[in-house]
Amino acid sequence: MTVLTSTTALAQAPSILDVGDGVVLPILLKVALVLGLFFVVPLVGGYLEHKVMGRMQNRRGPVEAGPFGSLQLVADGIKFIQKEDIIPRAADKPMFALAPGLALVPALLVFLVIPLGPGVFAVDLELGLFYALAITSISVLGILLGGWASANKFSLIGGLRAGAQLIAYELPLIITAITVAVMAGTLSLVGIVEAQANFTLPGLEGFNLWFVFPQIVGFAIFFVAAMAELSRPPFDMPIGDSELVFGYMTEYTGIKFAMFLLTEYAGMITMSALMVVLFLGGWQILPGVATPGCEGAAGIMSCDPIGIAISVLVTLAKIMGLVFLMVWARVAYPRLREDQLQRISWLVLVPLSLANLAFVTILTVVL
């Protein structure tokens, strides 16, 4: 494995946004990148969800707002900022106002470390994976807080369910991520991508593989756990509309509700991006196939501008592919029951992921 040189104490690979000698310009560029990612990609994901759901349900989805209905979510956003902001009289007002922000900011912060292409990231932390998983878990605090502060029984039950769900699914999620880290030998997300570019199985030398092939079980566990953590259907008990109206979001209106909604879509994108990085080879087109513009000696780690553009598109396409899978699950499945969900986690996913970790660790040590 190539040894990467650190530029700072924490960051490893340099970002292409580190231009010039100044401090201000790179920071501004990075903020722009993160905010751009945060506001645009979830909208694309949401539009994809609308359209895919429509097609799978024998209808067309939105068509009137903008070309092919592409501005539907923009219209939603414009609408939400005009709505009246209602805080229930019995609500715990500071907490009620704080909750959406508490849910939203972590979702925003995760975008800091997600690599979209060679050098296209805000920062490459040595503990990137740890950081990403730790930060995503904070969102649920906002949800719990919102559920409690709303002074609504449906919200309360929804918030508690969300908490229970997080505890149950954080464990398999993290164990699977550790398994990948063991295989890659690093916690840096860029490092994991690079490790996949050079990964081969013993006996199949010269035949490059992504981690999804040896780790198909791990990928499945991570996918299920990610959906549960995002409370996407079929694990949407915290907002199950037929039981809890809108769960923890029941009392939220206008911009605060929009923040929760954006958190959900951003969560879909960040979780998909993590899966792309951990299992699907990051910005590589296919295993063992060089991206056009990245034919240099350093492989995927240094590309010309065309190569970078292609790499970013490849990453986004993979993310959208995973979003598509999540939407598909939403269309196809009814909701699970809370106890069934817990049972799946503790009796199936946790033992399975532990066994997987043990297996991979032993193999890594032995080989």
Next chain:
Amino acid sequence: MSDVLARRDRALSPEETEELLRDRLGDGLQRTVLEYGVFTVWVEQDAWVQAATLCRDEPLLAYDMFDNLFGIDAREEGFDVVAVLYSTSTGNRIALRTRCAGGRDEPTCPSITDIYRGADWMERETWDMFGVDFPGHPQIGPRILTVENFEGWPLRKDFHLASRAAKPWPGVKEPAELDEDGNVIERVPHIGDAPGPYDLDKAMAEQAQAMNPRPELDGPEDDDDADDEPAEVEAGPDDDPTVSGAEKAEARRKAQAEARAKKAAERAGGDGDEGAAQLDQDVYDQLIAEGKSERIARSKAKAAYIKAQRAKEGDA
């Protein structure tokens, strides 16, 4: 139990059923009626629970399915309660019927919820609709169908519909109110007979009454032809309570006819130029010349006219 109609060939005929019930109930059974295929057994109030128990437990009868329970207004004698039972094994159906004790003032009937679970809500409904009390029912209140603070027992015949008192039937004519000869059946309720739970209804009824007070009595007159317009009744002094319903309705019909004639005259006079006045004739002609259909032209001309009117109002 699951064998439906397993004992159909051994099912008791109505006569045999009557014989069996008379044997067990004695004088409790008053009489039986078989009409249109419905076998009704009239029982004394005291034998009501016993009859229901018998119907369920007697192996020959085996009425295992509870079908229905409801009240019927029995005019001045009070109220009847009917329970319909069905036997899945024999395919027989029986209607037990009893007259409530207590007349119209305090009708009561023993509860059969201990015998058939399904009687629970049915009895609550009967209480809600007729005010028949069921001693032995676990919890008869609160009112099951109507609003909790509803006053009156809606299905009693002396409960009249306030809306019918407040405004005339909006259709062409009211078939239910006339008999074959066109005479009004005496069923003219008064405002305030059935105060609704909401002031809204009451206010609406009063408003309607202010607009259409009951007409003054003016000798009977025959006027049977139906107009296709709902008629408004002209104002008149308040009615005399001694006047019978038939006469009042007669008078109302007459007043309606007059109003109708007046309205028709107005229509004939004012219709022509009214329609034209609301169009912008220039726009209309222009659009017709452009080859637009008459409907579109009319609509656009109307819009242009109204716009012009508004502009005029704005200037003023």
Next chain:
Amino acid sequence: MSDLETTERVLPSNAPGEDVAFEILGDGDFPTAEMSLSIGPAHPATHGVFRIVLDLDGERVRGARPVIGYMHRGFEKLAEYRDYRQIAALTNRHDWLSGFCNELGVAIAVESMLELEVPDRAQWIRMLMAEWNRILNHLMFIGSYALELGAITPMFYAFREREDIQHLMESATGGRLHFTYNQPGGVKIDLPKGFLKRSAEISKVTRERFDDYVDLVLGNEIFQGRTVGVGPLPQDVALSLGITGPTLHATGIAEDSRVTEPYLKYGDIDVEVPLGENGDAFDRFYVLLHRIRASLDIIDQIHDHMPAGPVNSKLPKMVKAPEGAIYVRTENPLGQLGYWLESDGGRTPWRFKMRTPSFSNVQAIPYLMQGALLPDAISILGSVFFVVGDIDR
């Protein structure tokens, strides 16, 4: 263990909601609090306005009290102010998903009392329409039950078929939901040209698409996980409550008016009654789904039997039922619908009692929900198929 008997009522000052009262049982080591949750009257799960108050211990339902009457429109009183022909326009609105089947009972009752001869063709047409209406109703519940369990897609597929069938029925009756096609003595007007051909085509298509529903809903693992063993109903309780229709058939009792007391021409054809075994939510849904297939079988038989001839008989100018009472029971999509029609010889009924299937069926809900989990409570609520207007009238 005397500590467990003690009860302490606590009203925390910062409790969520104004009316939450925690009741702490036991000695305080492991306190549990009961919460009463009011679902409805406007709640996504109730498809209509139906309220149910649940006493919750965590997610466990300790007791359930349905509150009905939000859709009470006073049909029985209004019927006393309308004549025998106008009643049809009332009756097809109480169970708005099965308008045609509702009308049938009134028409049969009035005909029996007037001793009217109904032409054969009219009777077969009525059967055909009633069976199509039954399918319409069941399709709606397939969609809405799946929706309650969190699957949004089946609703869209159910409405694909519903639109076709509604279009078919509209071509003959002129109505999409409320047909008012029956009149005493027959049906309003004969079928349009090509109706039977179109009907046969739609029957074929629906039969082919029936497998979609089995795959999409019944065969879905999560659906089975959510419904098998949930809310079982014993046979004797079902009968004692007067439960009918798919809910009764799911317990294994084949009590169906079309078989046990055939009306119209149901005696001349084979009627299959799909049965369940345990009476749980899965069985109820299974029966509902397979009744669609059974109805399609009936429709195909009707196509073969349909005679020519007149479709209605001449009515007197004034329909006046003679004095007396009649009880007509027909098999509605949701269960047995009974009309008790008592006449005093006038132009309007003296008493018109509707025994609606949903009213009886919903009585089972408190029994079924005892001890269920909150999500199961929703599953039970949806599986006792009811229409709110049919409960409250």
Next chain:
Amino acid sequence: MGLMDQVELPQPVKYVFNWGRKYSLWCFNFGLACCAIEFIAASTSRHDFIRHGVIPFAHGPRQADLLVVSGTLTDKMAPAVKRLYEEMPEPKYVISFGSCANCGGPYWDSYSVTKGVDQIIPVDVYVPGCPPRPEALLDGIIALQHRIQNESLKDRIAGRRQDPITLGADAPLALEEGA
């Protein structure tokens, strides 16, 4: 909110804001009776009002912009409808769908039916019919969207509402004005 209900916004901003409201009508279906079925029919594949941006995924009133009252309103239900309407955040719109919601419909003489939802909440569009066809609802929605595109949020929040649209009676006129 603060600013929008105080000052008249400049025209381009107003246009964009109105456009946003027009195409994002999250719809809370107050399904009361038969008409609710036709409402669902209007949301499914054949009629599909989701393509117009009417999203029927608002499960509660807090997230809804449009309240469709479809069906018979009874006296027992009326307080709940009023309360739900009040729970909705401004700006909010109401479509009264069907004869019962408009005026009581076939139950005009009943002792337990409220004679029209407009007795308790203000209505923007009346869709007549018993029940109206799904196409009629689409018509009502488009009429409402035209009105939203041309309205002033300031007036709306200040309670200066325009006269309600009654489909069939003056819907074409409303469209003319909007065009």
